[in-house]
Amino acid sequence: MPALGADMESGTLLEWYVKPGDTVKRGEVVALVDTNKAEIEVEIFDEGVIDQLLVAEGVRVPVGTVLATIRPLAQRNGAPAGSPSRAPAPLAPSPARPPSMKVSVRPQDGHPVARRAAERLGVDLATVSGSGPDGAITKIDVERAAAAGTAVKRPSASTAAPAPVRAVAGRRDGQARAPAERHEAPARAPAERQDAMREAIAALMARSKREIPHYYLELQIDMSRALAWLHEQNLRRPVAQRLLSSALLLSAAAKAAAQMPEMNGFWVDGAFRPGAGVHLGVAISLRGGGLIAPALHDADHKTLDELMAGVRDLVARARAGRLRSSEMSAPTITVTNLGDRGVDLVHGVIYAPQVALIGFGAVRERPWAVDGMLGVRPIVIATLAADHRAGDGHTGARFLTIIDQRLQRPEEL
């Protein structure tokens, strides 16, 4: 079960699109998974033949659980029984789960203090890694797991069904997690999905505010040139190919992130890890409430037309509940644009473990002094919320300034 977003602890396998014996290619959608927030299509990052499906449809399992085994094409004629098969699901870097995490499947090792903490925090000890002697779980381990959202909440007694412990889930990066108790998770009613999404957002935002020392900067940006260029473009374009000012803002943000890699990446295990490529998370508010921030891959290399098409596609699929796993796990920096809702600026909460969030408010006409003259210009306030562990205000200020400079050269966006 891949981590489809930093706020995901477990997922329900809704539907398999493949069966044992099927040949699969890299990038193929193999299953539909229900996170707390949405239904996500899971892509496979291996090639080979599906050997076994280990998780039945309708079953909820923690992140890290092996969903299926796959044989490389070369070994079509039988891998030795019991040989470690690769899990198809673990997807590209999953920064939300630090690779150093170890697994200890020995709840009996939990110190009584740890057990009480687990009870209080609703943490399943079987999913907590122990740092004490012989891997014993300490109270601090439990609290850390609860804070990081890595621990699986214990299923309530009414829904929990005892299940045999399966082999420890193998992950490509060497980390392993034990499956916790499984229980049937029926399809969600809309109201239940709302509650689950609220819970997921609450957990991630609380973690972000608890762990990340945010600093905030804001910059007023003159949009005269960008908008004049945009309107001139749109006059020449058919309706379906018109551009929105938000596409210019996204492009400027993506190109600035490419120019300053120290803003584009993750804070994991006490160190900054730059992202591989600029995968711009785009905060999309769902009708009826809730928020999801899937990635526009390699946004810094996309043309404005590609960004428009990408956002249009993401919004439509986010609302229809058809996002893909690579979009959920990949964002390296996120943009939130609340300008359409009429606010002047947004001080965002960073989407951990990313280190920066860019906010845009409404483009408004404001008095603007240039060269000793007062004029009226369309102005947008760009804000930056950044992780002070990963960098300082000086870096953040340069970053916002680069966004401004990019917007003064709209023809290069």
Added chain:
Amino acid sequence: MTEKQLREVVLRALTQIAPDIDPTEIDPDAEFVEQLDIDSMDFLNIIVAINEQTGIEIPERDYAKVSTLNDAIGYLAAAQTTQPVGAQAPE
């Protein structure tokens, strides 16, 4: 296209974007953006859908003139007399 047909075109465009809204509950004189909680991408998609259905191209400078249901119907009714209708009309 009659005003009734234009109303249907606009309502269909709106419900495509926001399937959760009840067309019978739309206040014809309230702005879409406020009333239906839509953003600029939604609004552009509505303009595109109207274009597909009627062939009428609403230029950016006229967006403010189509911001409510009644305004949009009035605008389209006037526009179809001046803009050639290129696209297939819905039955």
